Amino acid sequence: MLPHRISLFGSCKKCDICKKEENVLSISILEKGIGYYICNDQRCKLKLNELIEQNTVDIKTLKENFTEPLKIKRSNNIIEDGWMFNSNGIREDNDIWIQVKKDKFLKEVLLSEIELYN
Structure with a gap:
């Protein structure tokens, strides 16, 4: 569940x-x-x-496994640096969604994408 x-x-x-x-x-x-x-x-x-x-994957574990700042693929397909973890990861279907932040911007990304670019 x-x-x-x-x-x-x-x-x-x-x-x-x-x-x-x-x-x-x-x-x-x-x-x-x-x-x-x-x-x-x-x-x-x-x-x-x-x-x-x-x-769930807690934010402490995420920060231990990945070096911040993170690279994130934006919706315009540009890989952008400078993102930080902003939440625990929550499983949905077969992947885990994580909120990241950069300046005043928030974005939900998949753990599989973070693994791919970092």
């Missing part, structure tokens, strides 16, 4: 693990509105920890 967009507002949500609507007590936010709804059941909390481990 992949992390998804979550909202702090609205009606009661279902636990992403057991799918029950009752006892949904917390929201686990991984990155800027992406995360999981979780109930108070200890089994669900343990499963959530496994999911987080499987579907």
Whole structure:
């Protein structure tokens, strides 16, 4: 199960693990509105920890594995230097999305692209 967009507002949500609507007590936010709804059941909390481990790469690990500043391929196909990590990586399908920044600009890039150009 992949992390998804979550909202702090609205009606009661279902636990992403057991799918029950009752006892949904917390929201686990991984990155800027992406995360999981979780109930108070200890089994669900343990499963959530496994999911987080499987579907995220923390920014500290990214910085250890790649030298900043990063080279990023822009939408105009130009490879541009000077980008920095700005978030943890979140798995979506078969790749991991990471937010990078340069000056006042933010961009979402795939980990596979970072590996290709850095």
